[in-house]
Amino acid sequence: MKKALLVLVAAVAAFVLYLWWGLPARSDVQVLAQKNPGRTAVMLQREREAKAAGRKAGHSQAWVPLARVSRHVIHALLSAEDQKFFGHEGVDWEAVRESYEANRKAGRFARGGSTITQQLAKNLYFSTHKSLVRKVRELLVSRWLEQDLTKARILELYLNVIEWGDGVYGCEAAARRYYGKPCAALDEAEAAGLVAMIPNPRRINPRVNAARHARAQRRVLWLMAHAGYLKNTRLGSEPPPPPEPVEEDEPPPVGPEAVEPSPVEPEAAATPSAEPVPTEPPPPVEPSVAPSREPEPTPTATPPPAGAPPGLRVGRPPTLQRDPEAHGHREGVGVRIEVLLEPVVVPALEA
Numbered sequence: 001m002k003k004a005l006l007v008l009v010a011a012v013a014a015f016v017l018y019l020w021w022g023l024p025a026r027s028d029v030q031v032l033a034q035k036n037p038g039r040t041a042v043m044l045q046r047e048r049e050a051k052a053a054g055r056k057a058g059h060s061q062a063w064v065p066l067a068r069v070s071r072h073v074i075h076a077l078l079s080a081e082d083q084k085f086f087g088h089e090g091v092d093w094e095a096v097r098e099s100y101e102a103n104r105k106a107g108r109f110a111r112g113g114s115t116i117t118q119q120l121a122k123n124l125y126f127s128t129h130k131s132l133v134r135k136v137r138e139l140l141v142s143r144w145l146e147q148d149l150t151k152a153r154i155l156e157l158y159l160n161v162i163e164w165g166d167g168v169y170g171c172e173a174a175a176r177r178y179y180g181k182p183c184a185a186l187d188e189a190e191a192a193g194l195v196a197m198i199p200n201p202r203r204i205n206p207r208v209n210a211a212r213h214a215r216a217q218r219r220v221l222w223l224m225a226h227a228g229y230l231k232n233t234r235l236g237s238e239p240p241p242p243p244e245p246v247e248e249d250e251p252p253p254v255g256p257e258a259v260e261p262s263p264v265e266p267e268a269a270a271t272p273s274a275e276p277v278p279t280e281p282p283p284p285v286e287p288s289v290a291p292s293r294e295p296e297p298t299p300t301a302t303p304p305p306a307g308a309p310p311g312l313r314v315g316r317p318p319t320l321q322r323d324p325e326a327h328g329h330r331e332g333v334g335v336r337i338e339v340l341l342e343p344v345v346v347p348a349l350e351a
Contacts, residue, residue, distance in 0.1 A: 022137055024125045029144045032124075033153060036063055040161050042123045043169060058167025060177065066156040068184045072191035072229075073171055074155065079223040080195050082116040086151060090117040090142035117142045120158045159183075164194065164201045178206055188230060192220040204244055216244045 039047075043059070050057035078085055084092050095113035114122070121141035126134050145154060164174035171194060175183040179190050186194065196216035197204050206213045219241040224230045226240075 019133060019136055019140075022133070023140060026144060029141065030148045032145075032157060033149050037124060037157070037161065040124050040169075041126050042128060042163060043161075045127045046163070046167070059169070060167055060173040061160070061169040062172040062176075063160050063170065064172045064183060066152055066159070068182070069156075069159055069171060070184055070186040070191055072188045073159070073183060073186055073194060075227070075229040076188075076191045076195035076220050076224055077116070077155075077159070077198075079227040079229060080220045081119070081198060083227065085116050085155075088115060090146040091115060091139055114138070115142070116158055117145050117154055119162065120154060121145060123162050124157075162198065164197055165205055165207070166202050168201070188224070189217070189221065192224060193217045196220045199244065212244060215241065219243060 047057040047059075082092070092113060092115050095115070098113060118138050121138045122128070122134070125141055126138060149157075160170040160172070163169055164171070165177065168174050168177050171183045174194055174197075175181060175186055175190070178193070179186060193206065193213070196213060196219065199216075203209065204213055204216050221230065221233075222235045222238065222241055225233050225235040
């Protein structure tokens with residue numbers, strides 16, 4: 001009995017050391033408050049995968065401050081990826097529980113419950129390969145990020161480093177790649193189109209599978225409408241579109257029709273005022289909703305929420321309330337987001 005207990009203690013200690021050994025230094029996380037990261041772990045992973053496949057890895061990225069990101073992109077991101085972003089400290093434990101139940105029933109990693117902060121931790125320091133060890137490390141780093149950085153800085157880092165296609169990183173490079181314009185100029189439908197790609201950007205991609213991308217885009221628009229960011233649409237009367245089935249570790253598409261052109265470094269695209277010069281026009285993506293041409297209502301004079309990005313107008317104080325008519329991107333009762341600006345008035349959506 002005593003020997004078995006010693007073996008158990010030794011195994012636990014070895015596991016803890018193994019977990020700790022794979023974590024970044026806390027100082028590396030703290031410095032992100034002032035310094036932008038270089039190549040992330042996911043970028044390096046994609047470079048290794050490309051080398052193993054015998055091809056050159058592309059890298060297209062142009063850093064932009066949060067003030068030069070379309071507010072519609074922020075709305076779409078919060079609605080689709082993390083409705084409780086301003087209310088949690090890095091982990092949405094309810095989503096973790098729901099994810100565990102779904103994965104237990106499926107007998108595999110079938111569903112994620114990661115917050116924006118957890119996704120950022122994964123991109124910066126780990127990989128897309130799913131494992132219990134990675135998830136535990138991700139949880140720890142997420143707490144560090146929330147303790148050391150503001151919510152606005154977490155959003156800015158996330159929107160500049162995550163993958164948006166084969167060799168495309170960050171919302172600025174993605175906006176120019178798929179819509180031929182800077183991220184600051186994206187409308188509601190285009191913002192939904194970008195955010196729709198996040199779960200698996202190399203497959204839910206307008207250049208790889210336009211129909212699949214359009215379905216995912218419509219789901220994001222539905223979530224935006226039910227979060228209060230879109231009005232005067234017919235989305236509210238529709239049932240929630242189902243999420244697209246994805247697997248993080250899916251290999252990139254194969255075949256000539258599924259390969260994106262190799263991206264190039266957008267040095268001239270670093271400034272949003274510069275006109276993009278695409279080598280070829282992006283394929284048409286039917287928007288699910290037209291941009292508003294009506295004047296936007298004047299927001300009330302209220303202070304911005306804690307952690308809200310600077311320079312953005314705020315129409316309501318930051319509150320999270322249960323809304324029986326809202327449905328989050330995960331099953332269960334949704335949460336109506338009342339942070340970051342007033343809702344957008346959009347003309348009626350055609351079926």
